[in-house]
Amino acid sequence: MKNKRVILDTNLWISYLITNSFTEIDEFIQDGIIILVFSEELLDEFIEVAKRPKLRKFFATKDVESLLTTFNEFAELIAIESQIDVCRDKKDNFLLNLAIDGKADYLVTGDKDLLVLKKIDKTHILTYRELVEKLKGNS
Template sequence: MGKKRRTLRVVVLDTNVIVSALLFKGKTAQLLNLWKQNLFVPLLCKDTFTELVKVLAYPKFSLTESEIKTIIAEEILPYFKIISLKSKITGVCDDPDDNKFTACAISGQADFIVTGDKGLYKVKKYKTIKIIKVEDFLRLLKT
């Protein structure tokens, strides 16, 4: 028989993880190459996409509007699957603002939420979705 086909992991990357992968060097930056190689399926929904664009515009990153548009057009849209939320989720995370990542993961049937946020990481698991750190996800991709 043929080789077993490996199923691609479906993943929600929280905003801080995406921004770190796009703008900084280090462990998290490895994710940029991995999503460009289609080694996993990253998800965004309207709420998480809106937050990403807002965060990229923070003055501390010194990005122009043109640079942000280029990042979105070249680094995000070709590789991320944009989904519609089936429903809002509340009460999962201490920070209500983090519930959008859980809602995105549920709606997109994600396997993981990858986060650097201590409050979100503290949840560990929601339904079938594991909430893990970047280094744990990178290790998983190597197996």
């Protein structure tokens, strides 16, 4: 199972910065099992959240810069054109639009407002653990 197109929500990137414990994702990226799908909107949200004072005490600026380098190297940047408006939390609709325009296989999140949808177009919406189980079970 190669080249699965995956969007990781901001909450997962922040968790990664705090815990540095997503070794499976690192392996999936290095092995070409997943391709990260990003947009300017997701990048902007990540940077804005990472700058919040209550989170800054958990990781260094160099950690954010290192993660941004990873995005640059391993992510495909997609320009969002779709205008889907189905999420009960309207500010999350950009992720659904990214899923459609980026032809993502998976949108990975811990956000219940997104998880309740289960699927948008051809994109399955699931948790980090579900993604790891799915990819390990099929690789």
